Amino acid sequence: MxxxxxxxxxxxxxxxxxxxxxxxxxxxxxxxxxxxxxxxxxxxxxxxxxxxxxxxxxxxxxxxxxxxxxxxxxxxxxxxxxxxxxxxxxxxxxxxxxxxxxxxxxxxxxxxxxxxxxxxxxxxxxxxxxxxxxxxxxxxxxxxxxxxxxxxxxVDSDLAGTPVLLVNPRIGVPTGPVFKAWDGIDRGRLPTGSVRAIALDGRNDLEAPAIAICPAVAEVLSALNVTDPFLARMSGSGATCFALYDGAAQMQAAADKLAETHPDWWQMRGKLR
Structure with missing residues (x-):
């Protein structure tokens, strides 16, 4: 070096x-x-x-x-x-x-x-x-x-470059308890198709148990969904949620709006790699 x-x-x-x-x-x-x-x-x-x-x-x-x-x-x-x-x-x-x-x-x-x-x-x-x-x-x-x-x-991603907004209610959610709270029901395999299709047709099975532990996750998802993304979902075991948008201006407007209505929430603006 x-x-x-x-x-x-x-x-x-x-x-x-x-x-x-x-x-x-x-x-x-x-x-x-x-x-x-x-x-x-x-x-x-x-x-x-x-x-x-x-x-x-x-x-x-x-x-x-x-x-x-x-x-x-x-x-x-x-x-x-x-x-x-x-x-x-x-x-x-x-x-x-x-x-x-x-x-x-x-x-x-x-x-x-x-x-x-x-x-x-x-x-x-x-x-x-x-x-x-x-x-x-x-x-x-x-x-x-x-x-x-x-x-x-x-996999080759047809979502590369997609504007993305990350939002976290500033509440830490440890992974272990969320997995433990999963109800054990197998809801089926990951869909096939393009990355966009898998994302839109897929789900996050940890969303419900995470919301049970940290209800603020549901608030974040609701706030993101109002900004008209083509997808809003929780990431991993939470509590961060992401929203994907068709254009950068739409993402920036959503981020500005959330910064105003929820100044206590953490956010990061970017694009998918």
Whole structure:
């Protein structure tokens, strides 16, 4: 890496559709999901150092657990990258929000190591050990995830460039309780077709249990639906919801309106990658 600084965006992950099929013996769930990524997120910078160091800044930095137990530190431990890196993480995505924030940060570390040193052949297994969303977040491209979400099939997206608005009521929703509250009913497999068709015909099976735990999710969805997107849905296990629009002006107008009516809600504006 020499003395050069590396920079990456940890792109926000959304689940355009998330079908939960069954509970497994190991406590995980069999999923079928359509991952997509927004062109914005957390920001990471890294410079060579005599040891690994992690500093966090940004609106949601205080929400991060002990930096040395953090997933960024674990990602560094999982990969050869010289003596050490001094990593600065600007935490712009809310925590426990259904956006894969921590997984996206780890994914960004994997891409930085790839740029500086190359990745080991077994990088997918190393990524999966850090979390089910991490392999998808390393790629940060539209893909279908099966199994626990770690078996990935990249797909060409006819939604690339689509204006997207992310909204979170600033309430953290931990993943475990939402999965636990899922009613166990298999409502069927992920549809087939284009990415747009899968998204429109799909669903998020965790929406109902998340709303039971965090009723504000329903408020966010209602507020988004009024702005006439072609799709509004909760991402992951919540509480962040996204809305997709036909045009950037429509998305900006929706974002401005929500900023006025719900100034306490977090939002991010962008496009699908």
């Amino acid at each position: 020499g003395a050069r600084m590396l920079s990456e965006t940890a792109y926000a992950k959304i689940n355009l559709a998330l079908h939960v099929r069954r509970r497994r013996e190991d406590g995980y769930h069999e999923l079928e999901t359509l991952f997509a990524f927004v062109d914005d997120g957390d920001r990471l910078d890294a410079a060579p150092s005599d040891a690994d160091r992690l500093t966090t800044v940004g609106e949601f930095a205080a929400k991060i657990e002990n930096p040395f137990g953090n997933i960024v530190a674990k990602a560094l431990l999982a990969l050869p990258h010289g003596k050490g890196w001094n990593v600065a993480l600007e935490k712009r995505l809310p925590v426990a929000a259904g956006l894969g924030g921590g997984s996206a940060d780890a994914g960004a570390i994997f891409r930085m190591v790839e740029a500086a040193h190359g990745l080991p052949d077994d990088w997918r297994q190393r990524a999966a050990r850090l979390g089910a969303d991490v392999p998808a977040c390393v790629l940060s491209t539209t893909c279908i995830g099966t199994g626990t979400g770690t078996d990935l099939d990249p």
